[in-house]
Amino acid sequence: MGYECVCPDGFHLINRTHCEDVDECADADRCTQICINLPGSFRCDCEDGFELDHMTKDCKAVTGSGAFLLFSTRHEVRKMELGSRTYTALIRRQKNVVALDVDVHNNTIFWSDMSLKKIYSAAAADPAHPSTVIDSRISRPEGLAVDWIHGNIYWTDGELRTVSVATVDGSKRKTLVSEGLHNPRAIVVDPQRSFLFWTDWGEPARIERSGLNGADRTALVTDHIAWPNGVTLDVLSGRLYWVDSKLHTLSSISVNGAGRHTLIQDQHTLPHPMALAVFQEKVFWTDVSNNGIWSASRVTGRDVAAVVEHLQWPEDIVLYHSLRQPSGRDWCRDAELNGGCEFLCLPAPQTNTLSPKYTCACPDHLTLAADMRTCVSGNNAEQDPVSSPSQHPMVLYITLLIGQ
Template sequence: MFTIDKTCISGHLHCSGHPDCADGSDELDCGSIITKCNPKTQFDCGGGSCIPLAQVCNGRQDCPNWEDEPKDKCGVNECLINNGGCSQKCVDMPAGYHCECNAGYKLVDNTTCRDINECEIPGSCSQICINEKGGYKCDCEKGYLRDPRNLTKCKAIEGHASLLFARRRDIRKISLDHHEMTSIVDNTNSATALDFVFRTGMIFWSDVTDKKIYKAPIDEGNDRSAVITDDITTCDGLAVDWIYDHLYWTDTGKNNIELANFDGKMRKVLIHDDLEEPRAIALNPVEGWMFWTDWGSNAKIERAGMDGSHRQTIVGYDVRWPNGLTLDLMKKRINWVDAKLNIVSSCDYNGGNRRIVLASPEFLRHPFSITTFEDWVYWTDWDKAAVFKANKFTGLEAQAVTPSEMVQHPMVIHVYHPYRQPDCENHCQAVNGHCSHLCLPAPQINKHSPKISCACPEGLRMLLDGLTCVQDEITTTTDHEKVSNRTTTFTENYIPKNSNTTKEQIETPDDPGIVAGIAIVISLLALTILGIAVYCIYRHYADRNVTSMNFDNPVYRKTTEDQFSLEKGKFQPTRPYLSTVGEEAQHPLTSANTNDLPY
């Protein structure tokens, strides 16, 4: 190469970390240099021209301007002087030299080696990673042991993990050891969302046709009972709090998130604002957080405390149809599947360190639900009608757990294992946390955060003590009595202590005209409030009917055996949409942009 002063140096000396030109120009603009020659086997003549090292310093011209025959470099071993300035290895070359690093280190410039932090590389260890100088070591959390076949991986000590998933007409379980499939609950109409309490062996599931939430013992699945039977529309997502014994669910018909106890009593709406199409929901009662997805026009993933406080959006960009969501309690991360972008993604609980685990239209044709255990993520796919898995860190080794087209209408899936629901102290157990009704876990924002929060079921209000719920006072006295009582109270409060005037002397008879005027004012005020309420309800449903026309994530809501109904707007498309999902998704929600259809 030519320097600023037009002198020539060997191409391999450009950006070598040592100024070889008098003006130092060979070390300028090095950030944009892309080396195409392999320094271990080739010599760089400059301009992207490479020759074998054997042709360097052989007395013949092999580079255009004799760069391969530098007289001051040939036969000189620069490594003999101060190790060539290298912090670790100095490798002498026929013309010049270069620096190398020991295993576990990397060059941060051309001479300095720095330790590689392998723990920053996803998947270096399954669980605990300890960085060391020039290397690292792995360890496992309590309840796990390192796999003797691969010491970077951790395996559960106890239990045999299974996959528990809804299949619309039934609920099934697949053993991960032998891939044996068994039926847990038969003869369901449209089983969709589900979860379990491993401690009691109870499973919960929603049926979007029955518009109910059921529960049953996992070993006697047909001994079912209804938990939520009314005021529920379309429950796409359901999660159990296995520590405080509460059931949480999303309702995409009412656009809210509700909770109740395991008997369906003491129901409470936790989130009801700014929800368009809430679907999956996952809980971490150990730290008091809940997470959910929303595939509306502004698709996002949100979190809030399990008492409904501290709500925030944690994923608000590059997300379209976040159908499934699961928590990795060991790594403190969330994983989700996006059916529009055909990806599995992951991030921290607060939305940081986000990355794509797997992007594959082949394995992620139309994923609906996702779960995780040990080093794997598992998901259901509508188009493939199967269950798949892949490495949760790298997305590698993606493969089918069940043969394609074998699991018709796969819906929500969970790994059934005790480690998916770790034990933790129930801070409400002692006297219900002093709460009169609902005692809920509070989000653990810092070490000073309260452990629990009291809440009231629908129809009750909280007193100022933050513990007691009461019904709103119902006044049965007449307007005449109210005026009379107020007059009496005023008079009693203002009788001078030293006065000889009696209470009877101060009271005056009520004026019928005043009473009538007050009654008229109260009536007019009530009519005005009623009119405003009716108008707001009308606008709410009008907006919902318009909004529902903008989405095209397929739905599966079935009202009869042969006909489907869209829950929003009751709109039926004028032409059929081809689908390989099966009955549940033959008619996607219509979209103004026909080019944006999922098939």
Template sequence: MKTADRKNLIFLCFGSLFLQVSALFDGTHPNLLYANILQIDSIEINTWRNNSVVPGLSRAISLDYHYSMGLIFWTDVLEMKIATMHIDNMLNINEDIVRTKIGRPDGIAVDWIYNHLYWTDDVYHHIQVSNLDGSMRRTLIDYGIERPRALALDPNRGIMFFSDWGSVPRIERCGLDGRDRQIIVVTDIAWPNGLVIDHKDERLYWTDGALFQIKSSTLDGKDVKTIIKDVKYLPHPFGIAVHDQYVYWTNWEYKSLLRTNKYDGSYVETVQRDLTSPMDIKLYDSNVQPNLGGNVCGYFNGGCSHLCFPTSPWSERNAKYTCSCPDGYDIESDNQTCTKQGGNAQLIIAEHQSISRIDLESLQSDALDVTGLLNTVAVDFHLEKDLVFWTDVTLKGIYVSYLSGGLLSGLGIRKAIISEDINTPDGMAVDWTYDHIYWTDAGLNHIQVSNLDGSFRKTLINTRLDEPRAIALLPQEGLMFFTDWGINPKIERCTMDGSKRYTIITKEIRWPNGIVIGKINTERFEKKIFSRC
């Protein structure tokens, strides 16, 4: 359903139950989207009809959207995550896309031309970018920055604007690749909470929570004007939006949404009052996200293996775009291809809705480019074949994707290799020598094996098992180890065909969740972690 074709009301009938679903945006009026801490709401301009867009949140602070794709994004600083939902989603089903290495993401912005997501983090003191699904995360700025807050993007020009609350409060601009930084506002500024670009007049507007004011400038920071300075109407302004001749802002102190003339600050009007705690605000309208010059990276991503960004208009580099790599990757001499930084041992961690890895030398972490995870429990890999395997006990399956990243995994491509006759696959292990995959099933009380593609599946053990859980292999010795959570908890050893079983541990054991064989020196990745609540 296209955005312009959205209707006001849809009625669904289930027996005697009628479910009325409000399709919030019919395309006839622009809307104001705003984060109201526990939910995201919208107000239709002119009719001033208020609607709930995303209910049931914990502490939503910042938001943005992708108009042509119909996607809305928001940050939650209590749950420390970034999530997304389709604007036409009648069941309010949302997906967490960033959950690892994220502290307090106060600002977020969507690049609607190159399809990237940007956010600030006040805990990690950096600005990051990713694909819209959270894959291919890259740290753009982590130096010369203290307390990054608001973001605003102009993808047509290839410019990112951001504010800093630190010891030297300021507004900077740079390229969408984080390079060519310029300080454009550094005087008469203290708490630059919100930023917005007026594409019609080509001006930048910002709120200041400490100086009780809204100001604007040209996109290079010149011709600075004070639109309104009044403690009565701006005791603590946060989010800001612009539409036609008005500038809108959220007010923490009075829990309200206000507007005034964007040129001279005349006639302040309260648009909405008695809100829970209004934070960020965005104008939802097609005119906010114009595509004036097209994508300089083109249909083939500029030949880049991972990320492609346009260069800034003032860049001295003789190129229209730059190829960049996600964190943990290096660019090769062709300046297009990214390869994984190697040599160091790493941990691969299953975290329910994501799979990440941590370099044990640098302690740098990054999320693998796999999506659609619901309850990942076990994870393992085949280094030589560049494959990562995981189990999902909610989806009831075993899946595989690429380990090192790249274009295919960046598109979220994965394959279910085991999806039938499987219940609770709590444990899994890969035989990297003979190319087999082993798993336990606590629901069906057995241990099975198959080829890496799920073919030639065989049940190895289905007797004297109560609740099999973790599993580990020693292929060079032909041995398999597994744990049992049953009435008589234990750890057993057998050969890899399931024969010659022998119980090796029965004392001082209750819930044997994880098992690992140490002293494996032939692999770059030395350990696995199993995580489950």
């Protein structure tokens, strides 16, 4: 009656007669870190500092000190060794700690207190003596992220509807994004690629991306999203993870907006998740309805397990390990002191080979002069070319010359 062609495992039939290799690595979650496509098969590998477990195919950290979790419970910041179920209070007697982040290489913890309307920092070795970083023109700082390469912090303000940036000591600051925001919440940085990501509870809800200088703003996620609470980045795989407390989901997407996956969708597992962190093969999250911290496979969403329970209002969570913050080049420091900028030197997003390495920025009441480095007074401060590059076609060309 005829014939039928079939292919061996790892190949698929094309034109009814020919076998073509299946690219298993097209699935971004095929391996936890590196996927190498082979004829009819594939192989997983790991980045420097990690070693492949040949039984589980997971990458385990083999360099750096032991990993631990930092999490906030409104009045305290607590520390828990990874793999342990006991924790200690690291920072006590706080009013309402909401957001957390760390600079691992400088061993510094940053946090925001929404009741006091301030952002603080402290050495992890001496958390009892904090420094005030930001204490003015701030109202509801619900998200906080540290750029560990360029020495800046970024935060969202849900009441002022802004995304801002400042040096880690708070001496220089700027409102980076102020238009089109409704209720910005969580925020995370990718200083190696010079990108910034944040969630917005507005109508419609979304996850947005821009450069660390506010340029090239774009929406990454706009559908099937309602209350995006927490967002985090796995730097090694280049994937964003977020939790949605209305849809009861935990999802991931590439930093370019491709390959979206819903890992968990369950009202009992995720009744009201707040924040999350990733490390090695696991994703960790806090949940204020389940009153605890939970974990699951960051590839499949399976193997859900309680990390610690019976907490009072667990909010933010951070994974502390040196491999979570790989080193990178600081163009603002390499080019010349502060990139030749009078005020702030901010990394520019690397969207193509012609992208400038950085641009200069001025405080909110000033604007850039014609030399694109110094700051002058003017009536067009709101139209800062760093914040709105698309409105100033000459800016990218001039900053390109400066950056390179």
